């Protein structure tokens with residue numbers, strides 16, 4: 223009897239040793255005590271093989287590898303979440319999360335236009351964005367004004383001031399980017415002080431053609447492109463309603479830049495470096511592994527950091543492209559921090575034809591990660607639409623992800639027009655079903671191969687047009 227008891231105790235001891243201890247990991251939210259303004263919050267994490275978890279009594283069903291995500295609504299004030307872990311023995315453990323929801327601090331938006339007498343203002347910094355609508359996002363960028371550009375303001379909507387361009391034609395800039403121009407508002411009644419075009423000429427070299435428009439002063443301008451052409455318009459010239467407009471045809475692999483500096487507007491159209499008899503050596507590609515260093519990017523259900531997965535894919539892609547003799551550069555080859563500007567400048571300095579930024583996706587904290595799966599490729603400029611389409615096709619096919627297609631979005635690294643740019647989101651790190659995709663041993667290699675194929679198809683198709 224005593225012997226049996228001892229055997230039983232040893233058996234239990236072995237079981238306890240074999241049972242993975244603390245296999246439950248919560249990867250989101252990152253803190254137990256948080257204050258948020260959203261109306262919901264998702265929990266993501268990993269459950270051990272022999273464990274069950276309940277959040278506020280609700281049993282959570284994990285996917286493969288124990289990955290789970292679950293989204294809860296938040297009421298105003300304190301929300302307590304008790305995460306109870308039960309292993310297959312009798313042990314239970316409870317982890318407490320306190321999420322406090324406060325009302326978001328919203329600045330009063332009235333959306334009404336408040337008219338004012340016309341006055342001259344000037345920009346107080348470089349690259350002030352001139353927009354077609356009084357909204358701080360989306361596809362409404364018309365041009366970038368240098369510091370000390372004079373603009374005529376005739377009213378405000380929310381935090382934007384309305385810029386008079388020509389009759390019934392207006393644009394918008396952030397009011398905080400402007401200051402009243404004392405010297406131009408000395409008269410009691412507003413008097414129009416137009417600019418003039420002093421000179422225009424063209425500078426050509428092997429790589430590009432630049433139109434140089436010399437003005438009497440910096441003034442508002444717009445540069446708007448569609449699939450076939452770029453239209454550049456300079457406003458506030460000679461009479462209140464006069465403007466200068468010029469159309470540029472966009473040919474194969476269109477890349478250009480429009481910028482105003484020291485009273486001169488430069489419109490540079492870059493020459494297409496590849497013809498039908500091209501060699502891959504002529505194709506300059508910049509690959510950008512998203513995030514890095516202190517910036518982890520998204521965190522997956524199992525704790526994976528996006529920055530490492532992005533880099534892994536980027537390094538493999540570089541190898542594949544180099545094996546095909548492409549001219550390839552990486553914005554980062556190690557786990558280091560780079561600002562978005564650093565990445566853009568790197569690609570511009572290299573004079574890249576193609577720019578591909580590699581990411582894995584996440585969702586806002588109040589969204590349900592279970593409802594967001596698959597891959598999606600973003601572009602900003604119409605010139606990059608076909609590249610994004612081609613990449614999204616091969617990525618969803620080869621990775622067998624839910625095909626999110628391609629979509630236009632305003633991300634800083636793909637906004638420049640000097641290169642053809644796409645931002646790839648390979649899968650959702652926080653979606654428990656997508657975990658099986660990015661935890662596959664061949665994920666980085668398959669992703670890199672899919673991007674290579676999409677890129678090669680794109681170049682081939684564009685040349686055949």
Ligand SMILES: [Zn+2]
Nearest residue numbers: 512519581582
């Ligand atoms: Zn990212």
